[in-house]
Amino acid sequence: MSLITYREAMRQAIRDALIRDERVFVMGEDVGHYGGCYAVTLGLLEEFGSERIRDTPLSESTFVGAGIGAALGGMRPIVEVMTVNFSLLALDQIMNNAATLLYMSGGQLNVPLVIRMATGAGRQVAAQHSHSLEGWFAHIPGLRILAPATVEDARGMLWPALNDPDPVLIFEHAMLYNVEGELTDEPAPVDISTAAVRREGSDVTIIAYGGTVRTALGAADQLAGDGIAAEVIDLRCLRPLDTATIVSSVARTHRAVVVDEGWRSGSLSAEVSARITEEVFYDLDAPVARVCSAEVPMPYAKHLEDEAIPQVADVVAAVHQMRS
Amino acid sequence: MTSDEARELMRSVLHPIAPEADLDEVAEGETIQEALDLDSIDFLQFVTGLAEATGLEMPERDYPQLSTVEGCVRYLTSPH
Amino acid sequence: MGDFTMPSLGADMESGKVTHWLVKPGDEVKRGDIVAVVQTEKSEIEVEIFENGTIDELVVPEGGRVPVGAVLAHITTHAPVKAPGARVSPPVPARETGPREGGRPSRQGREEPTVKPTSVHGALVESPLVRHLAERLGVDLGSLSGSGLGGCVTRADVERAASRSTKREARRERGGRPSSSPFARRLADELGVELARISGTGPAGSVIERDVRRAALAAQPEEHEVKVATAEDRQRAMQRAIGALMARSKREVPHYYLSATIDLSVAASWLEQSNLDRPVSDRLVMATLLFSATARAVKRVPEMNGFYVEGTFTPSEAVHLGVAISQRSGGLIAPAIHDADQLGLAELMARVKDLVIRARSGVLRSSEMSDSTITVTNLGDRGVESVFGVIYPPQVALVGFGRVREQPWAEGGVVSVRPCVVATLSGDHRVSDGMRGGRFLSEIERLLQEPEKL
Numbered sequence: 001m002s003l004i005t006y007r008e009a010m011r012q013a014i015r016d017a018l019i020r021d022e023r024v025f026v027m028g029e030d031v032g033h034y035g036g037c038y039a040v041t042l043g044l045l046e047e048f049g050s051e052r053i054r055d056t057p058l059s060e061s062t063f064v065g066a067g068i069g070a071a072l073g074g075m076r077p078i079v080e081v082m083t084v085n086f087s088l089l090a091l092d093q094i095m096n097n098a099a100t101l102l103y104m105s106g107g108q109l110n111v112p113l114v115i116r117m118a119t120g121a122g123r124q125v126a127a128q129h130s131h132s133l134e135g136w137f138a139h140i141p142g143l144r145i146l147a148p149a150t151v152e153d154a155r156g157m158l159w160p161a162l163n164d165p166d167p168v169l170i171f172e173h174a175m176l177y178n179v180e181g182e183l184t185d186e187p188a189p190v191d192i193s194t195a196a197v198r199r200e201g202s203d204v205t206i207i208a209y210g211g212t213v214r215t216a217l218g219a220a221d222q223l224a225g226d227g228i229a230a231e232v233i234d235l236r237c238l239r240p241l242d243t244a245t246i247v248s249s250v251a252r253t254h255r256a257v258v259v260d261e262g263w264r265s266g267s268l269s270a271e272v273s274a275r276i277t278e279e280v281f282y283d284l285d286a287p288v289a290r291v292c293s294a295e296v297p298m299p300y301a302k303h304l305e306d307e308a309i310p311q312v313a314d315v316v317a318a319v320h321q322m323r324s
Numbered sequence: 325m326t327s328d329e330a331r332e333l334m335r336s337v338l339h340p341i342a343p344e345a346d347l348d349e350v351a352e353g354e355t356i357q358e359a360l361d362l363d364s365i366d367f368l369q370f371v372t373g374l375a376e377a378t379g380l381e382m383p384e385r386d387y388p389q390l391s392t393v394e395g396c397v398r399y400l401t402s403p404h
Numbered sequence: 405m406g407d408f409t410m411p412s413l414g415a416d417m418e419s420g421k422v423t424h425w426l427v428k429p430g431d432e433v434k435r436g437d438i439v440a441v442v443q444t445e446k447s448e449i450e451v452e453i454f455e456n457g458t459i460d461e462l463v464v465p466e467g468g469r470v471p472v473g474a475v476l477a478h479i480t481t482h483a484p485v486k487a488p489g490a491r492v493s494p495p496v497p498a499r500e501t502g503p504r505e506g507g508r509p510s511r512q513g514r515e516e517p518t519v520k521p522t523s524v525h526g527a528l529v530e531s532p533l534v535r536h537l538a539e540r541l542g543v544d545l546g547s548l549s550g551s552g553l554g555g556c557v558t559r560a561d562v563e564r565a566a567s568r569s570t571k572r573e574a575r576r577e578r579g580g581r582p583s584s585s586p587f588a589r590r591l592a593d594e595l596g597v598e599l600a601r602i603s604g605t606g607p608a609g610s611v612i613e614r615d616v617r618r619a620a621l622a623a624q625p626e627e628h629e630v631k632v633a634t635a636e637d638r639q640r641a642m643q644r645a646i647g648a649l650m651a652r653s654k655r656e657v658p659h660y661y662l663s664a665t666i667d668l669s670v671a672a673s674w675l676e677q678s679n680l681d682r683p684v685s686d687r688l689v690m691a692t693l694l695f696s697a698t699a700r701a702v703k704r705v706p707e708m709n710g711f712y713v714e715g716t717f718t719p720s721e722a723v724h725l726g727v728a729i730s731q732r733s734g735g736l737i738a739p740a741i742h743d744a745d746q747l748g749l750a751e752l753m754a755r756v757k758d759l760v761i762r763a764r765s766g767v768l769r770s771s772e773m774s775d776s777t778i779t780v781t782n783l784g785d786r787g788v789e790s791v792f793g794v795i796y797p798p799q800v801a802l803v804g805f806g807r808v809r810e811q812p813w814a815e816g817g818v819v820s821v822r823p824c825v826v827a828t829l830s831g832d833h834r835v836s837d838g839m840r841g842g843r844f845l846s847e848i849e850r851l852l853q854e855p856e857k858l
Contacts, residue, residue, distance in 0.1 A: 254587045254613060282586045282587065282589075282590050283586070283587050284585055285585040285586075285588060285606075286585055286606065286612065322607075340761075343732070361786075362785075363785035364690065364785050365689060365691065365756065365757060366760075368684075368687060368689055368757075369757065369760075369761075371684055372684045372687075375683075375685070381684070383679075383680065384680070384687070
């Protein structure tokens with residue numbers, strides 16, 4: 001066991017993949033010489049050379065398209081889009097090429113592409129650079145959407161994602177990179193289709209993913225002090241959603257709160273809420289609550305940004321509200 | 325049969341039908357059915373039990389006599 | 405001296421019945437205390453008093469029904485409450501204003517307001533703000549008792565009345581059911597607690613899980629103690645189960661009721677004759693004939709015999725007649741006599757006797773407990789004239805017989821005295837209606853005129 005950062009865990013995962021499979025290469029803005037905007041690929045250019053760690057021009061549409069082409073050609077590219085905010089420029093490539101080629105080619109053309117993106121708010125990078133769009137991407141058939149929230153998942157999700165014959169998007173919440181966690185010395189691959197119960201409880205189920213998992217766990221700690229045993233579920237895989245784990249938990253606790261850093265309207269939390277209602281309506285003691293970002297473009301000022309994104313206090317208040 | 329024997333017989337016949345019943349609690353003039361909350365089937369069983377023990381025919385027209393404690397005792401002790 | 409009047413608990417409420425008084429003369433009350441339980445068309449409502457004071461006299465006794473606005477009790481009010489937002493009405497011209505000096509009439513230790521507003525609506529005049537608010541919120545000012553100075557209606561009173569009627573309207577739109585979470589509803593069903601009786605502590609007064617659990621515990625406090633399963637416990641458990649079943653039946657089954665008085669003179673004389681030839685152990689009772697007629701009548705009106713499950717009625721080919729048997733320590737069970745329509749009277753009698761004996765000693769078979777396709781209840785021996793029972797779900801009918809008694813009978817212009825019994829039917833309106841129910845009772849009557857054929 002050793003204590004490493006989420007960033008380090010992701011770097012190890014990439015390094016591991018580069019070593020094990022020569023078809024794997026990394027491509028993106030500033031991934032090589034700069035070592036990556038978030039320093040995830042730091043040192044990899046020196047270790048693996050410029051054929052395998054490729055700096056790209058400042059054009060998401062181009063290099064995501066190139067990645068799709070490389071995948072079609074038999075490579076296993078890891079395309080790094082600096083943040084989800086810039087993925088908007090490659091949305092057509094992702095949605096209309098990567099996600100659809102398999103279906104449009106009648107099963108002939110797999111796109112075994114992995115796209116990694118940083119996501120989320122909290123660093124005062126304001127309205128255009130603070131989006132949480134995992135929910136948008138989870139809307140698209142043909143894509144697998146992953147949100148590693150722990151060091152173990154950061155280390156373990158990449159390899160199975162690379163081995164998936166179809167496109168996989170991995171969202172890394174930017175506030176997680178510095179978070180430390182314990183990792184075994186022999187990390188095993190993790191599955192990329194199920195949710196995980198991070199904390200067991202019987203009074204309410206708090207459902208979170210990516211950056212909000214820590215918020216949910218913090219809220220659970222506080223609620224325990226109030227005599228409320230909260231169960232925390234880390235969704236891990238946003239598409240396909242592990243509905244079974246979610247509803248079996250809510251069936252036991254009878255109350256659910258979804259913590260989603262996206263805006264509530266039309267968000268992933270709305271999807272989770274709908275599925276809960278569809279499956280375990282008759283077990284609900286209260287409507288499914290959602291704690292989401294305020295419906296405003298993300299503010300720049302620190303105190304306003306803090307107000308806008310889901311905090312532990314908001315989750316605790318939501319739980320108390322549903323029990324009052 | 326003596327009065328005491330008659331009462332004893334009534335008690336033992338009543339017991340499986342109404343275990344908590346106490347003959348002594350039946351007031352004079354009160355019917356056994358009312359006092360001990362017996363329905364028509366219970367009463368028939370009571371009469372059947374008495375008939376089997378005594379060999380008497382106990383026609384339906386005699387039921388009114390059997391409905392009070394004194395009447396029943398008299399019926400059982402008088403020669404037939 | 406103040407009056408506590410029958411409040412308006414709904415826009416269409418005309419009168420209410422005081423089911424319980426929770427205070428008595430001499431009790432001190434303060435604003436917000438619940439002093440009575442009033443029954444309206446839909447439910448029982450706990451009514452608060454809006455004044456501080458002492459109860460002088462309960463004018464309407466428990467059980468009394470009075471119109472909205474009628475005086476329910478007299479109270480001696482204490483110092484008027486300064487409600488937030490209380491408004492004393494501005495002086496209206498041609499009325500005395502200002503504190504009265506000297507000549508103050510009351511010296512009885514009661515407070516009188518220094519400014520006495522005049523009456524409009526038969527109550528006290530309210531400020532324009534309050535009047536406008538009441539108009540906007542659709543609250544009838546005349547129906548409110550005010551908590552302000554001198555009994556004035558305040559803004560808070562109006563808002564409170566408005567929110568009460570909104571909740572009630574919402575409840576009415578939901579069919580009068582209290583708002584409750586899906587899980588609470590399911591739990592109430594499982595625990596045999598009547599949802600309508602639970603007061604909810606959830607958002608907007610909805611009933612949630614903990615309210616149901618609390619109500620269930622209140623109904624069975626003994627659950628907490630370590631119990632040895634004594635006969636008493638079993639008895640109580642059975643009563644609870646019966647209670648729960650009856651509550652569910654009343655909730656889910658739309659009952660309709662019919663009764664018919666049946667002339668038993670033919671049956672009674674046949675019975676007497678028949679019993680003359682029978683030894684005691686083989687004698688029949690009138691109940692046997694009644695049960696037999698019921699079981700056979702079912703064949704003519706099959707909507708009385710079968711099970712209603714999940715929205716569908718499945719008639720039963722066989723007639724398994726459930727016979728309600730009371731147990732000596734209280735409690736009622738209704739085991740089945742299988743194929744009761746096929747049995748002769750002697751056989752039926754023997755089965756009934758056997759069931760009674762075994763029911764009282766608690767040795768019944770599970771098929772007897774679960775197979776009844778229709779149930780009959782005969783309380784005649786207890787002196788009851790007629791009995792309108794509650795259907796045992798999933799059955800769809802319950803037949804009741806009262807006491808066989810002599811009564812005058814007019815026929816062909818001549819009055820005679822005949823032994824009669826009142827036969828009743830409680831029917832499930834989802835499966836049958838009054839026409840078919842009436843047909844059924846007529847058939848029972850017809851069969852009882854030919855007892856030799858039973």
